[in-house]
Amino acid sequence: MMEKLQLKIRMNEEIAPKIYKIIFLATEIVKKAKAGQFINLYCNKGELLLPRPISICEVNKKTGEITLVYAVVGKGTEIISTMKSGDTIEAIGPLGNGFSVDEEVKQHLIIAGGIGVPPMVELVKFLKGNITVYLGFRCNPILVETIKQYGATVYVATEDGSVGIKGNVMDLINQHNPVAEMIYSCGPKPMLKAVAEWSEKLKIPAQLSLEERMACGIGACLVCTCKTKKEQDWENKRVCKDGPVFWRDEVIWHD
Amino acid sequence: MMEKLQLKIRMNEEIAPKIYKIIFLATEIVKKAKAGQFINLYCNKGELLLPRPISICEVNKKTGEITLVYAVVGKGTEIISTMKSGDTIEAIGPLGNGFSVDEEVKQHLIIAGGIGVPPMVELVKFLKGNITVYLGFRCNPILVETIKQYGATVYVATEDGSVGIKGNVMDLINQHNPVAEMIYSCGPKPMLKAVAEWSEKLKIPAQLSLEERMACGIGACLVCTCKTKKEQDWENKRVCKDGPVFWRDEVIWHD
Amino acid sequence: MTKVNMKVNISGVELKNPVMTASGTFGSGIEYGEFVDLNRLGAVVVKGIANTSWKGNASPRVAETFGGMLNSVGLQNPGVDEFIQKDIPFLRKYDTKIIVNIAGKTVEEYCEVVKKLATADIDLLELNISCPNVKEGGVSFGTDAKMVEYVTKQVKRVSKQPLIVKLTPNVTDIVEIAKGAEAGGADGLSLINTLLGMAIDIHKRKPVLANVVGGLSGPAIKPVAIRMVYQVAKAVGLPIIGMGGIMTGEDAIEFIQAGATGVAVGTANFINPTATMDVLEGIGKYMNQYGVEKISDIRGIIA
Amino acid sequence: MTKVNMKVNISGVELKNPVMTASGTFGSGIEYGEFVDLNRLGAVVVKGIANTSWKGNASPRVAETFGGMLNSVGLQNPGVDEFIQKDIPFLRKYDTKIIVNIAGKTVEEYCEVVKKLATADIDLLELNISCPNVKEGGVSFGTDAKMVEYVTKQVKRVSKQPLIVKLTPNVTDIVEIAKGAEAGGADGLSLINTLLGMAIDIHKRKPVLANVVGGLSGPAIKPVAIRMVYQVAKAVGLPIIGMGGIMTGEDAIEFIQAGATGVAVGTANFINPTATMDVLEGIGKYMNQYGVEKISDIRGIIA
Numbered sequence A, B: 001m002m003e004k005l006q007l008k009i010r011m012n013e014e015i016a017p018k019i020y021k022i023i024f025l026a027t028e029i030v031k032k033a034k035a036g037q038f039i040n041l042y043c044n045k046g047e048l049l050l051p052r053p054i055s056i057c058e059v060n061k062k063t064g065e066i067t068l069v070y071a072v073v074g075k076g077t078e079i080i081s082t083m084k085s086g087d088t089i090e091a092i093g094p095l096g097n098g099f100s101v102d103e104e105v106k107q108h109l110i111i112a113g114g115i116g117v118p119p120m121v122e123l124v125k126f127l128k129g130n131i132t133v134y135l136g137f138r139c140n141p142i143l144v145e146t147i148k149q150y151g152a153t154v155y156v157a158t159e160d161g162s163v164g165i166k167g168n169v170m171d172l173i174n175q176h177n178p179v180a181e182m183i184y185s186c187g188p189k190p191m192l193k194a195v196a197e198w199s200e201k202l203k204i205p206a207q208l209s210l211e212e213r214m215a216c217g218i219g220a221c222l223v224c225t226c227k228t229k230k231e232q233d234w235e236n237k238r239v240c241k242d243g244p245v246f247w248r249d250e251v252i253w254h255d
Numbered sequence C, D: 001m002t003k004v005n006m007k008v009n010i011s012g013v014e015l016k017n018p019v020m021t022a023s024g025t026f027g028s029g030i031e032y033g034e035f036v037d038l039n040r041l042g043a044v045v046v047k048g049i050a051n052t053s054w055k056g057n058a059s060p061r062v063a064e065t066f067g068g069m070l071n072s073v074g075l076q077n078p079g080v081d082e083f084i085q086k087d088i089p090f091l092r093k094y095d096t097k098i099i100v101n102i103a104g105k106t107v108e109e110y111c112e113v114v115k116k117l118a119t120a121d122i123d124l125l126e127l128n129i130s131c132p133n134v135k136e137g138g139v140s141f142g143t144d145a146k147m148v149e150y151v152t153k154q155v156k157r158v159s160k161q162p163l164i165v166k167l168t169p170n171v172t173d174i175v176e177i178a179k180g181a182e183a184g185g186a187d188g189l190s191l192i193n194t195l196l197g198m199a200i201d202i203h204k205r206k207p208v209l210a211n212v213v214g215g216l217s218g219p220a221i222k223p224v225a226i227r228m229v230y231q232v233a234k235a236v237g238l239p240i241i242g243m244g245g246i247m248t249g250e251d252a253i254e255f256i257q258a259g260a261t262g263v264a265v266g267t268a269n270f271i272n273p274t275a276t277m278d279v280l281e282g283i284g285k286y287m288n289q290y291g292v293e294k295i296s297d298i299r300g301i302i303a
């Protein structure tokens, strides 16, 4: 059984313009959480009904704490950003499937952009072997040091060229021509699509974490679908329950 | 011009079961406020749109503070009751007409019941001469000492007989057979109706403070009406703007 | 903030900006004049006016609901004569357009009000066809396209100012109703009026409203209003005044992108007495942010 | 809390309590089974099922609105065969009634589903007549009383379980529609389905929903739902399942006092995964507080 949890906030701080890091005590979630899964945060503001899905950035099995990193983009995240250490936030989770980690794979390539970077932190912790990470940002990079700290080699691209190369993750890829046995990616749709095309050409298996507007977050309402292949045909799968992580081969791109 | 004010709460305390006293700094309101007027408090909770009208209990011209006393009866007052000293509450006011005070009158009779008692505190301060006050409550009397302190003679009735006589304000009246040149009354409708009948029989002029569900609170929307006499006919007057205080002779009782 | 051009033209009348007040929520402007500078409004739409004074319904006339409210004022008004005498001179002191909302229980009553307003110093007429048609068993005029066409045509024949017809959303097909108004000669449309709703006090075991049912307004109904404005704008060529739950400039922009020429602020006034000004400023902010030079550049931009 | 009798009878089927799930918001129960004990529900109403699998609409399919949400799922479902094979055995493990919501684009499609369900182990059928009728240009079956009577009659002829007809609120006169269903032989009515609405992303200048319009649900629509349940309960003798914005036991009591026999919880599940249980407990609390012995003592108590 699962329940709606009341989580005590330990920290909620702006780590870059409009980007917040929130830490709360969530032993029930920490026990089960996997990289690539997400949790539903409730805004607790009358007129905003739906929960906000936010990826798990880091779990700390020892302290029972969980870290999320979120961008303030609208009313819900705005409200969450005003919550203070000591306040309680309602949540359910962990939700979704998460990344699958294959112990045999030794050469990992992570490609993430913007607010798609946070889930990669927890992932890096669980990968064994060589980990190369390409991160793209509009301007202010986040979590670069954290990811390096877990032993990955990190390259950064920014659109304004303020940090790393000027450009996006595809420019990094074209520059480095990386080799890899497995790709993990999360970020804006155009980036994921480019990663999918590139990895397909190179025949490297890729796991892509998708985003879609949600209601229930647990697979019951069918509002969060993504087109996927099915034999000769296609079907709509649920991003919240069958995803958010999909194999590149499954996904049919549309807009 | 008036504006929506952001008022700093100085105190918000439970003074009797489910009855709160709130004090805030409101120099703009204090300057203009009169006994019997009310202010509109906004709950600042998304789905609760309408302001809550609450009578002015006391104004302090020196400190610029205003005191209200309110009962927690629903969602809005519930939320207001959770606000703390230092928090800000939105409000407009003062609204409505208030009691008219005639300097010639020397024998005043105040009859109030339950949550109709608070506006009488500020009134007592402005009356000159003899002031007799009858207060009725279900069980826990409020503001009795405060009113006494301003020089009025106060009698209390409680339905459970725990304080004062067992009964209601009409029982007090029947017991005391008071004389008066002017009556001021506020409380539940059945009480106001009884006061109206009694005062009419004795031909004592009476000012009755009515309550009605409101939206704008300033006279624009016409949802808060009360039936009043008009020559051979009747008309609907606005409790918020033409009232809340009406002369007994104006009011047509209905339910 | 650079100055943006907010002028809009509604049925031949130029408004300095698209922001108006929704009928019945702003009295005749006097009360809210304490909070806002009426000169800054595109237009003041006054409360519904009938041929004679109406007493309206019994109290309580209001119920708060989740994100909205119900009202059952029942079109209380002092009658057109008193309105002409008292309210027009007050409003004319301000540099804003005057739109008079018209109530009636029969086609004849509507026409009588309009005739009396023919020589009055007002800019536009807004015909409220949500009123119950007493000759047809109390069913609202606005629920039948043929009836809408008929009443519009009759009123149009006696009206001197351009005629906007205000539609009720309590219909199966709003487009058909809008076309009825167009066929009747309407110069513009207002939508939406309130949705019919009800609330029960479960403790007292009776309806909250003395009138049992009432009109639902406020942000709760905005999605229905946007949908109807969008559908009607696609199907009918008339200028539209959009309303229903507008609280902010962003809400107003949503209506404009759906196809509205003007926007009216109703229930939001009760929640925030300067709502009209906030909406006006919010529109300006959006136009500045996106470099929108004139409102018509984004009007009905949704495919 | 003393134990209260919450049993209700819907069209001949006895439910242990009036609380059910609203179709489409609870899948077939598996997912929410992680949060609530399905044995405690009066009934599970499953998502709409068609004769073959439907893919539904493009994403995004959801938009949050003030106090509500829009959805445009478009009745994605695996088809009746897979439903019978997978979902019924799962649900039958629980001590709760199974109500199957039926979708179709033609009368024949509706009938095909119902025929296939004839031998299935389910308790009640709920016919969703808000679906677009492809033979009539895509207008919803539920907007014309004659069509409602016809489709109800046809489905009734082939149905083995009692038939509840679920009405759309997007109509001028809900009573007339309800009477159509009654004339067609419906054993009960569900109301309301979602209100047609729309939301625009003013920054992207396009509708939030890929499908442009969608169905509005949640507490925002409760006053419309209460009004319709009240009107229909007064005019028609059939048992009613009331829904639209139920979040708490008090909301459910409001529907029951308006005349509903059962109540369904939809959007509230998304806001609070144990909403059904909270509603159930809230009803019990009210009954205890006021000494209501059985639900029928307060059903339709509003004059």
Ligand SMILES: Cc1cc2nc3c(=O)[nH]c(=O)nc-3n(C[C@H](O)[C@H](O)[C@H](O)COP(=O)(O)OP(=O)(O)OC[C@H]3O[C@@H](n4cnc5c(N)ncnc54)[C@H](O)[C@@H]3O)c2cc1C
Pocket: A038, A050, A051, A052, A053, A054, A055, A056, A068, A069, A070, A071, A072, A073, A074, A075, A076, A077, A078, A115, A118, A119, A210, A211, A212, A213, A214, A244, D063, D064
């Ligand atoms: C599986 C998943 C994981 C995510 N992880 C993160 C993360 O780690 N950090 C982060 O900053 N953001 C993440 N997002 C995006 C995040 O959910 C949205 O930014 C957030 O919901 C916006 O809420 P709002 O109220 O501020 O915005 P509004 O625009 O006011 O929200 C309105 C509605 O749209 C939905 N919505 C708006 N933007 C998005 C979006 N991009 N994706 C999904 N729903 C959206 C909201 O949930 C809400 O229902 C994730 C989304 C998904 C689906």
Ligand SMILES: Cc1cc2nc3c(=O)[nH]c(=O)nc-3n(C[C@H](O)[C@H](O)[C@H](O)COP(=O)(O)OP(=O)(O)OC[C@H]3O[C@@H](n4cnc5c(N)ncnc54)[C@H](O)[C@@H]3O)c2cc1C
Pocket: B038, B050, B051, B052, B053, B054, B055, B056, B068, B069, B070, B071, B072, B073, B074, B075, B076, B077, B078, B115, B118, B119, B210, B211, B212, B213, B214, B244, C063, C064
């Ligand atoms: C002129 C005036 C002066 C008042 N002065 C006081 C006072 O000094 N102290 C005090 O405790 N109460 C006073 N009241 C009553 C007070 O306004 C209500 O108790 C309060 O609005 C209830 O809000 P709620 O959200 O807790 O209740 P809910 O029942 O949840 O409110 C729902 C809606 O109904 C309205 N409402 C509910 N009860 C009343 C009521 N009795 N009168 C008017 N509207 C109501 C609310 O404003 C709101 O719009 C006064 C009312 C008026 C009209």
Ligand SMILES: Cc1cc2nc3c(=O)[nH]c(=O)nc-3n(C[C@H](O)[C@H](O)[C@H](O)COP(=O)(O)O)c2cc1C
Pocket: B221, B223, C022, C023, C024, C025, C047, C048, C071, C073, C075, C101, C128, C166, C192, C193, C194, C216, C217, C218, C219, C221, C243, C244, C245, C246, C264, C265, C266, C267, C268
């Ligand atoms: C208290 C009140 C009174 C109203 N009176 C009228 C009226 O007299 N004539 C009319 O056409 N509409 C009337 N309306 C409807 C509004 O003008 C508007 O169409 C509706 O409330 C939707 O807008 P909103 O959500 O911004 O309030 C009234 C609405 C309210 C809330």
Ligand SMILES: Cc1cc2nc3c(=O)[nH]c(=O)nc-3n(C[C@H](O)[C@H](O)[C@H](O)COP(=O)(O)O)c2cc1C
Pocket: A221, A223, D022, D023, D024, D025, D047, D048, D049, D071, D073, D075, D101, D128, D166, D192, D193, D194, D216, D217, D218, D219, D221, D243, D244, D245, D246, D264, D265, D266, D267, D268
């Ligand atoms: C995501 C979603 C999917 C729905 N799918 C169906 C459906 O398949 N069949 C149906 O009859 N109603 C469907 N509905 C309507 C609900 O059953 C219900 O009538 C409506 O949402 C009002 O109730 P609520 O406000 O409690 O959600 C759906 C509603 C939502 C929100």
Ligand code: FES
Pocket: A213, A214, A215, A216, A217, A218, A219, A220, A221, A222, A223, A224, A225, A238, A239, A240, A241
């Ligand atoms: S959000 Fe409900 S199924 Fe994915």
Ligand code: FES
Pocket: B213, B214, B215, B216, B217, B218, B219, B220, B221, B222, B223, B224, B225, B238, B239, B240, B241
């Ligand atoms: S509350 Fe609007 S006129 Fe009194």
